[in-house]
Every structure is written in C-alpha cells, then in structure tokens.
Amino acid sequence: MSVGIVMLVHTALGRAEQVARHWNAAGCPVVIHIDKSVPAKTHNAFVAALSDLDDVRFGRRHRCEWGTWGIVAATQDAAERMLEAFPDVTHVYLTSGSCLPLRPVQELIDYLKARPRTDFVESATTADVPWTVGGLDHERFTLRFPFSWRKHRYLFDKYVEFQRRVGFKRRIPDGIVPHMGSQWWCLTRRTLSSILQDPRRPVLDRYFKRVWIPDECYFQTLARQYSLNIESRSLTLSKFDFQGKPHIFYDDHLQLLRRSDCFVARKIWAHADRLYDAFLTDSAGAMNKTEPNPGKIDRLFAKAVERRTRGRAGLYMQSRFPNEGWENGVTAGRYSVFQGFAELFDDFKPWLARATGTRVHGHLFAPERAEFADSQSVMNGALSDCAILRDYNPKGFLTNLIWNTRGERQCFSIGPRDNQAINWDIAKDPNAQISVISGAWAVPLFQSNRDFADIRKEAALLQKIENDFLDVLHSPYVKARIRIWTMAEFVESPMEPLQTVIDEITQKTARRLSEAPRMVDLAGFGQFLQNLKNQGMHPYLMGDFPVEQTVPTRHGSPPKPYLVR
Amino acid sequence: MGAWKSYRLRVERRRFLVRAIRKRRDLRLVANRTKRIKPGDILLFSTLRNEAVRLPYFLQYYRDLGVNHFLIVDNDSTDGSLDYLADQSDVSLWTTRRSYKRARFGVDWLNWLQMRYAHDHWSLVVDPDEFFIYPFCDTRPLRALTDWLDASSIRSFSAMLLDMYPKGRLDAQPYRAGQDPLEIANWFDAGNYTIRRNDYYGNLWIQGGPRSRVFFRDMPDKAPALNKVPLVKWNWRYAYVSSTHMLLPRGLNRVYDEWGGEKASGALLHTKFLDTFTEKAMEELKRKQHYAASLEYRTYAARLKDEPDLWCKWSERYINWRQLEILGLMSKGNWA
Numbered sequence: 001m002s003v004g005i006v007m008l009v010h011t012a013l014g015r016a017e018q019v020a021r022h023w024n025a026a027g028c029p030v031v032i033h034i035d036k037s038v039p040a041k042t043h044n045a046f047v048a049a050l051s052d053l054d055d056v057r058f059g060r061r062h063r064c065e066w067g068t069w070g071i072v073a074a075t076q077d078a079a080e081r082m083l084e085a086f087p088d089v090t091h092v093y094l095t096s097g098s099c100l101p102l103r104p105v106q107e108l109i110d111y112l113k114a115r116p117r118t119d120f121v122e123s124a125t126t127a128d129v130p131w132t133v134g135g136l137d138h139e140r141f142t143l144r145f146p147f148s149w150r151k152h153r154y155l156f157d158k159y160v161e162f163q164r165r166v167g168f169k170r171r172i173p174d175g176i177v178p179h180m181g182s183q184w185w186c187l188t189r190r191t192l193s194s195i196l197q198d199p200r201r202p203v204l205d206r207y208f209k210r211v212w213i214p215d216e217c218y219f220q221t222l223a224r225q226y227s228l229n230i231e232s233r234s235l236t237l238s239k240f241d242f243q244g245k246p247h248i249f250y251d252d253h254l255q256l257l258r259r260s261d262c263f264v265a266r267k268i269w270a271h272a273d274r275l276y277d278a279f280l281t282d283s284a285g286a287m288n289k290t291e292p293n294p295g296k297i298d299r300l301f302a303k304a305v306e307r308r309t310r311g312r313a314g315l316y317m318q319s320r321f322p323n324e325g326w327e328n329g330v331t332a333g334r335y336s337v338f339q340g341f342a343e344l345f346d347d348f349k350p351w352l353a354r355a356t357g358t359r360v361h362g363h364l365f366a367p368e369r370a371e372f373a374d375s376q377s378v379m380n381g382a383l384s385d386c387a388i389l390r391d392y393n394p395k396g397f398l399t400n401l402i403w404n405t406r407g408e409r410q411c412f413s414i415g416p417r418d419n420q421a422i423n424w425d426i427a428k429d430p431n432a433q434i435s436v437i438s439g440a441w442a443v444p445l446f447q448s449n450r451d452f453a454d455i456r457k458e459a460a461l462l463q464k465i466e467n468d469f470l471d472v473l474h475s476p477y478v479k480a481r482i483r484i485w486t487m488a489e490f491v492e493s494p495m496e497p498l499q500t501v502i503d504e505i506t507q508k509t510a511r512r513l514s515e516a517p518r519m520v521d522l523a524g525f526g527q528f529l530q531n532l533k534n535q536g537m538h539p540y541l542m543g544d545f546p547v548e549q550t551v552p553t554r555h556g557s558p559p560k561p562y563l564v565r
Numbered sequence: 566m567g568a569w570k571s572y573r574l575r576v577e578r579r580r581f582l583v584r585a586i587r588k589r590r591d592l593r594l595v596a597n598r599t600k601r602i603k604p605g606d607i608l609l610f611s612t613l614r615n616e617a618v619r620l621p622y623f624l625q626y627y628r629d630l631g632v633n634h635f636l637i638v639d640n641d642s643t644d645g646s647l648d649y650l651a652d653q654s655d656v657s658l659w660t661t662r663r664s665y666k667r668a669r670f671g672v673d674w675l676n677w678l679q680m681r682y683a684h685d686h687w688s689l690v691v692d693p694d695e696f697f698i699y700p701f702c703d704t705r706p707l708r709a710l711t712d713w714l715d716a717s718s719i720r721s722f723s724a725m726l727l728d729m730y731p732k733g734r735l736d737a738q739p740y741r742a743g744q745d746p747l748e749i750a751n752w753f754d755a756g757n758y759t760i761r762r763n764d765y766y767g768n769l770w771i772q773g774g775p776r777s778r779v780f781f782r783d784m785p786d787k788a789p790a791l792n793k794v795p796l797v798k799w800n801w802r803y804a805y806v807s808s809t810h811m812l813l814p815r816g817l818n819r820v821y822d823e824w825g826g827e828k829a830s831g832a833l834l835h836t837k838f839l840d841t842f843t844e845k846a847m848e849e850l851k852r853k854q855h856y857a858a859s860l861e862y863r864t865y866a867a868r869l870k871d872e873p874d875l876w877c878k879w880s881e882r883y884i885n886w887r888q889l890e891i892l893g894l895m896s897k898g899n900w901a
Binding site: 241242243245247248250251252269270271300301303304305307308309310311312315316317318319320321322323326327328376378379380381382383384386388389392393396397400403404 | 701704705706708709712713716717723724725754755756757758759760761762769771775777778782783784785786792820821822823824825826827828829830877878879880881892893894895896897898899900901
C-alpha cells in the first residue's frame with residue numbers, strides 16, 4: 001500500500017518542489033496541480049525541475065480562484081489521475097503547495113495503514129459550524145453566486161440580498177445533506193473512487209458548481225454518502241483568523257510546530273527557511289521527539305483572534321481607537337473616586353491607603369496640578385502633573401493613568417473646584433466607584449478666613465457645579481457604582497458608609513474597620529450655613545444642619561480616633 | 566462621507582499630485598539605479614540634510630530588515646552625505662538646493678519619486694533618525710510583514726513615532742558613525758499619549774511623549790504629531806498630505822479599529838535626541854525651514870539651554886518590540 005499526495009500549487013513553486021521531493025523520497029506518489037494563472041515559463045521550469053522523479057504526475061490545469069469551482073475541478077482531475085496511475089495507492093491526501101509535513105512521512109503511512117477504512121475529512125452540517133464568513137451558511141447551498149466575492153463584492157452582496165427578498169431557493173439534489181469542513185482531507189481509495197465514479201456525478205457537479213466555496217463542501221458532503229467510517233477531523237493543522245483566511249507559520253513557530261500532533265501544517269510562509277530545513281530532513285533528524293501539545297497552538301491563534309476582535313480593555317492607541325460604547329471597558333481597571341471625603345476628614349488620604357492598600361491620589365483634576373500620590377510630579381508611564389497637559393485631554397489623562405497602573409487600584413478625589421470635564425466619562429464607566437458626600441465643599445470655606453462676600457460667592461458657584469455633577473450621576477446612562485450621601489447624613493453615622501465603600505474596594509474582607517479617619521471639627525458649621533442663608537445664598541446639598549450643634553461636638557483637644565467593633 | 570466631501574478630497578489629492586509633478590524640477594539626479602528595482606521589491610524613501618554621521622547605521626539597519634532599494638533626496642548637504650550615498654549600490658540619489666519648506670517639508674519631492682517608482686511596491690518612508698519596528702521584527706523580515714499585509718488585503722500599516730532619549734544631558738555621550746543610536750538614546754515615555762480623531766482625513770492625531778512633557782507643556786496643542794503611516798502598498802494615485810502623518814485617499818488612514826479590536830501596528834523609534842541635536846536645533850533655527858516657522862526648534866532651543874535632561878523617574882528603558890506590545894504602544898493585531 002502507499003499514500004498518494006495530491007498537491008494544489010499556485011505560488012512559491014520552489015517550495016512546492018522541495019515538498020514534492022520530500023514526499024516522493026518517502027515513497028509517496030505525487031500528483032501536482034498547477035494553477036492555470038501560473039505563467040507558462042514558470043510552469044515549464046517547474047515541470048522540468050521535477051522530471052527526474054518517477055512517481056510525480058501533473059493534473060489537468062484549471063484556474064483556481066478562491067471560493068470557486070476551479071479548486072474542486074482541479075482536485076477531481078488530480079485525484080482521478082492518482083487513482084489511475086498508481087493502483088497501489090490506498091489513501092489520497094490533499095495538500096497545497098504551502099503545506100509542510102511535520103512528522104516523518106513513514107509515521108503517516110503507518111498511521112493510515114492501521115486505519116485502512118477510515119476517511120479523515122472534517123465534515124459537519126451547516127447548522128453546527130461557527131466559522132462561516134459573511135453570515136452565509138445554509139444559504140451557500142440554496143442561492144446562486146455568479147459574482148466573485150473577492151472582485152465584485154458589491155454585486156455579490158446585492159445579488160444575495162435580491163435572492164433573499166425574492167425568496168429564491170435552489171433545490172438541493174435528492175439525498176444530499178450539505179456538510180462543510182476543512183478543505184484538506186485524506187480519503188480512502190474506496191470512498192474517493194465512489195465519489196468520482198458516481199453515475200450521478202454530472203448532476204452533482206452541476207449543482208456544486210454554483211454553490212459558494214465548493215471546496216469546503218463538495219468532498220465533505222459526498223464523503224458522507226459513501227464512507228464507511230468518517231473521522232471528522234483534518235490531519236492537516238490549519239488555523240483560521242477572524243476573516244476566515246489561514247494563519248501563516250514562520251520560523252519562530254518552529255518549537256510550536258514540533259509540539260503539534262498533526263501530520264501536515266498549513267500554511268507555511270515561503271521564506272521560512274528554518275521551518276523547511278527543520279522538517280524536510282530524513283526521518284532520523286525530523287523530530288526531536290517532544291511531547292505533543294496541540295493546545296498551545298490553539299491558544300496562540302485563539303488569542304490572536306481575540307486581540308483583533310475585542311482588544312485589550314481600556315487601551316487607546318494608534319491601532320485601537322474604539323467608538324463610544326465599543327470600548328469593551330472604558331478603562332483598564334477598577335478605580336474609586338471620592339468627592340467630599342478629603343474635605344470632611346483631615347487624614348483621609350493616608351487613612352484610605354492604610355485601610356485598602358491602594359494607590360491614593362489627591363485631587364487629580366485640581367486647577368493647579370494633578371495631585372499624584374506622594375506629591376510626585378510625574379507618574380507611571382511618565383504621565384505629567386501639568387494641569388495644561390492634563391486639561392488638553394482629560395479623558396485621555398484618566399484612561400492613561402488607569403492603563404499605566406493596571407494591576408493596582410487607583411483612588412482619587414474630585415470636587416467642584418476641579419476640572420469637571422470627566423464627569424460623564426467616569427459616570428458611564430462600569431469600572432468607576434464614585435462616592436459623594438454632597439455639600440462637603442463648604443467645609444474648607446467654613447474653615448477659611450476669607451472675606452465673607454467672597455465665601456458666599458464661591459459657595460454659590462461650587463454648589464451649582466456640584467449640583468450639575470449630581471444630575472449627571474442621577475442620569476439613566478450611568479454605569480458606575482455610585483453612592484451619594486448628604487453631608488448631614490454622613491456626619492450622623494460615618495462608619496457605616498465608610499465600611500461599605502472600603503468593603504467594595506477590598507472585595508469583602510470580613511474585617512471590620514478598626515480605625516476611622518479623623519473628621520474635621522464641625523463645631524459652628526451649622527451657624528456658618530445659617531450665615532450663608534442670611535446673605536441670601538441657599539446651601540442645600542449638605543442636607544439639614546441645625547444651627548445648634550447636634551453632631552458629635554468635639555470641644556477642647558481633637559479626639560483620638562475611635563475604634564469600632 | 567457625503568459626495569461633496571468625497572469630491573473635495575479627490576480634488577485635493579489631485580492637487581497634491583500635480584504639485585509633486587511640478588516639484589520634480591527641483592530635483593537633480595545624482596545616481597539613478599532604479600533599473601535594479603525588481604517587481605515586488607520593498608523600497609525606502611527618505612529626505613535628508615547633513616546626516617552623514619547617521620547614514621552608515623541607517624542603511625545597515627534597513628538592509629538587514631529587508632529593504633531592497635533606497636530612494637533618497639538630499640537637500641543641500643554640506644557634510645559629505647551626498648558622496649557617501651552616491652557610492653552605495655542600492656541607493657538612487659537626487660539632490661536639490663530648493664526650499665524644503667516650499668516642497669511642503671519634502672513631501673512633494675517624495676510624492677513625485679513614489680509616483681514614479683513605487684507603484685505596486687511596498688514603500689517605506691522614514692527619516693534617517695527613525696527606526697521602524699513591527700511585531701516579530703526580531704524573527705521575521707520585513708517581507709514577512711508585507712506578505713501578510715498583502716494576504717490580508719491591508720494597504721497601509723501604522724507605526725507611531727516614539728521619541729527616544731538618553732538619560733542625562735543630551736550631549737553627554739557623543740554619537741559615532743556606525744553606532745546603534747539606541748545604545749545612547751534608549752529611554753522613552755510609555756503612557757502619556759493622547760489621541761484625537763481627525764474627521765476630515767479620517768486619521769488619528771496622536772500627541773504626547775517627552776516633547777509634550779518637557780517642551781510643549783504650556784501649549785500642548787502645538788506639540789508635534791506622532792501618528793505615522795510609513796508603510797504603504799503604493800499606487801501612483803496616492804499622496805502623502807503632511808509628512809507621513811496622513812495620506813489620501815483617506816481610507817489609507819484607517820489603520821485603527823473602531824469596534825474595540827486591535828489592528829496590527831508598529832513603531833518608529835525616533836532617535837533625534839543625540840548630542841547632534843543641539844547643533845541641529847541651532848542651525849534649523851536659522852534656516853527656518855521647518856513646520857510652523859520652526860516653532861518646535863525654537864521651543865527646544867529655549868528649553869534646552871537650562872534643562873537638557875528629558876529623562877524622568879518613570880521613563881521606560883527600551884528592550885524590544887514585545888515590551889512595546891505589552892505597554893500598549895503597538896499591537897500584533899491578529900498576526901500570530
């Protein structure tokens with residue numbers, strides 16, 4: 001017995017010659033089909049170069065345009081030639097000029113010898129395959145495709161649409177159940193000859209000529225009619241990208257290919273010298289026996305497809321700039337935004353850093369500069385604290401910061417004094433956790449020693465700005481996790497809200513907070529608000545603070561941090 | 566895109582082409598070896614002035630990458646660049662004394678040469694201080710990339726400009742001819758780039774890096790553009806609009822994915838900041854031949870006197886393309 005190799009060749013004929021010699025040296029007869037579009041000169045040189053080999057034949061030439069009948073016709077003729085010329089061939093293996101045998105040919109022969117009645121052809125019904133390009137699966141078999149998908153895409157699409165609208169349907173020949181699968185199969189002489197000598201073949205051929213991409217379904221469908229034992233997988237390793245074109249293997253895939261358990265790989269870059277040298281040697285040197293690990297190859301190419309279609313969340317760069325809503329993650333990681341906390345608590349920053357172990361910045365969008373943690377002037381990724389640079393593209397600043405520090409949660413303060421340009425961006429970002437104590441901007445004013453007319457003016461302005469921000473946070477488009485307390489509410493019982501926020505950041509450590517941040521002394525704050533009211537301003541965002549002090553008063557020395565159990 | 570805009574862009578492109586044809590008269594032929602260009606060769610185009618010290622390494626780098634032929638316009642060099650280039654067997658050389666600025670910073674000259682010689686070739690347009698890197702550039706030659714782009718029906722390939730700088734003063738380590746400039750300037754800014762979309766030409770407008778951080782912090786909108794599309798399967802109808810930042814037809818600027826995915830992209834390592842830079846900045850200041858009345862050079866000169874260190878604590882040291890991939894500055898896309 002022997003295994004016959006049918007090779008479809010259209011470019012890189014030098015490589016094809018090398019591979020043909022390799023098959024031949026192992027005792028496999030080879031029938032080569034050369035694409036009709038190859039110039040006569042190149043063709044003749046190629047034929048002449050192989051003329052010293054006995055068991056090499058050439059099939060009748062067809063023009064093989066992708067997705068058309070030519071490839072099937074070429075395969076049919078070459079296979080017929082093979083069966084006729086080499087009567088001891090028991091299996092026929094279909095390969096292309098850019099296929100490369102990965103394992104010693106003898107192993108393939110032994111493998112097939114042990115399975116004399118098995119046909120290796122990937123063959124699945126149309127309902128079960130996810131890989132179809134252009135959304136055409138079953139319709140491949142029921143519509144007509146007179147226009148080239150490659151050259152006349154517009155006409156192709158329009159004609160498909162037209163047929164759908166009109167309700168046109170071709171009749172599938174009796175007894176045929178459409179199957180699809182990889183083009184690269186290995187069939188037994190029995191199955192292949194049954195397909196080629198079928199009395200209905202003219203009918204079937206006429207039907208399949210008008211099917212789209214017949215090379216992926218002709219043999220795959222007909223093998224189901226005659227085969228006694230189909231193993232629905234291809235012996236050829238072939239990976240496809242998201243557009244349905246095959247991934248190409250290069251020199252740096254050598255180790256990966258050594259670990260494949262497939263017999264043949266497709267497609268190999270014609271200039272991958274190392275691969276050709278490594279695999280086209282005699283069987284002794286061919287394989288340094290390594291444990292097959294085909295999963296590794298699968299993962300590599302699955303990741304490539306994923307990167308091309310979904311990309312890395314939160315990344316904006318020269319070749320990934322998603323439209324709004326298509327970011328699959330506005331930012332690269334979770335972060336927390338606090339409004340009013342730094343005003344209400346003296347030592348909020350160090351306290352938060354201790355309690356959560358995250359990176360705690362000050363007001364990143366402060367008008368003077370971006371207050372990075374540890375008062376650094378430059379942060380990860382050489383991000384500058386310069387306010388002008390930051391305000392040139394505030395959203396870019398934020399997404400850069402979160403991308404540059406991925407793996408480490410960032411916390412920062414915002415407030416009505418700051419640049420408000422990112423309000424919508426953070427509100428619509430599911431990665432953001434926004435906690436607001438409304439009205440707390442009044443505390444620094446309360447503590448300041450400025451002219452009261454100025455204070456009143458600024459209070460009015462800040463209140464308006466904060467109110468606008470709260471409106472954003474109340475909008476139905478919000479995706480961030482948002483908590484808002486009025487200042488009065490918060491001061492009433494600060495530990496509970498703090499615990500909730502911290503738990504969310506640290507992912508529910510069951511630990512209770514043992515230490516609270518130190519709240520500023522609010523004695524007289526109620527009176528301060530009353531003064532604002534008396535001046536005609538209406539402070540309302542902080543909730544109701546009675547003029548008389550009812551919040552925990554702290555006379556004398558500031559109290560020690562208290563423990564909560 | 567409406568019919569009117571499409572028409573306007575077409576007129577604009579034709580205007581650039583006519584300009585390029587007209588500006589061919591600026592060029593005087595020094596060495597024409599374009600007969601040696603074979604179908605499918607990868608071509609490199611460049612305009613330069615007084616870059617003799619950089620040329621040996623520059624040519625070597627791109628030869629090793631797999632560039633087959635160099636087509637170079639020399640703009641009135643006085644340091645022997647011309648003679649050096651004329652001796653190279655894979656260089657075709659033109660020279661001109663005409664204004665760089667009036668040729669739209671050399672774009673017209675190169676557009677002409679590309680129209681004439683690059684049709685149906687992959688064409689790489691870089692300056693002598695720019696080093697093109699792309700995914701797998703350490704294991705796969707440039708031909709592997711262009712073959713893959715061909716197979717994927719991609720006509721243009723993005724490579725963002727990445728400013729490289731030394732640690733310490735720019736003039737601390739002198740650069741010698743033939744040396745890899747990345748031995749000296751091997752630091753870069755990893756994550757301070759901002760991007761906007763230019764809706765007219767459909768390209769991205771990228772700014773940032775050390776030049777924004779140090780030189781242009783008070784006027785970030787004036788900071789130089791870093792987006793580049795240097796590698797294009799050329800057609801004589803194409804035209805670069807402004808440097809290699811964008812080109813027409815505008816479909817060629819669509820080198821980025823808008824639906825969340827990543828397209829493949831590379832980077833141009835820009836080794837402008839060597840000891841030669843200070844001198845160059847002073848000269849260009851006098852010539853006023855650069856963009857926006859050499860604002861860039863004026864700002865450099867002003868800042869460089871007191872603070873010639875671009876390095877900061879968060880600067881990243883360059884290792885290889887994989888590092889840039891991980892940092893999100895370039896992407897493998899679906900090339901694996």
